[in-house]
Amino acid sequence: MAGSIERVTKAAKEAGLEIEVKRMGASTRTSQEAAAQCGCSVAQIVKSLIFQGETSDGLYLFLMQGSSRLDLRKAEALTGEPLKRADPRLIRERTGFAIGGVSPIGHMSAVKTYAENGLLLHETVWAAAGAHDAVFSARPNTLVAAARATVADIAE
Secondary structure, three states, X not given: OHHHHHHHHHHHHHOOOOOOOEEOOOOOOOHHHHHHHHOOOHHHEXXXXXEEEOXXXXXXXXXXXXXXXXXXXXXXHHHOOOEEEOOHHHHHHHHOOOOXXXXXXXXXXXXXXXXXXXXXXXXXXXXXXXXXXXXXEEOHHHHHHHOOOEEEOXXX
16 A cells, blocks of 8 residues: 555645645545544545546546545536446546545546535545545645545535
8 A cells, every 4th residue: 555655645745735744544535534533623634536437437536525425416417427436446447546545646546536616615624635534635726736625515
């Protein structure tokens, strides 16, 4: 996983985003686990959800507040195609991240990314940094810019 964390750190630096990756020593795979480890609200956790286009086979990353649920109809309207949950092996192969450590930045290949507009309501958010116990904090607007995400109303 060290390679994944290094990729996240490098991507942040290239995007002008100063981060400090923290290894929490316990799992941050779920929003609840991450919030407990980071000492923040569940809403301040950036949940990275990856779906696969049924027509294109492409991957789409949706950055959500930890307390939100993705509205699949809204997501499909944005992507222009039906979506399905992506297979964990495919996610690992194309992004370089395992489920539970998928970061908004540092993917091995480009992934079209959308960010829930509610993320911008927070002063600070916490995101996965490439491993199941690694996180970093950032201002939401700078993180969204670094991830090259399109901000949209995608929550239920």
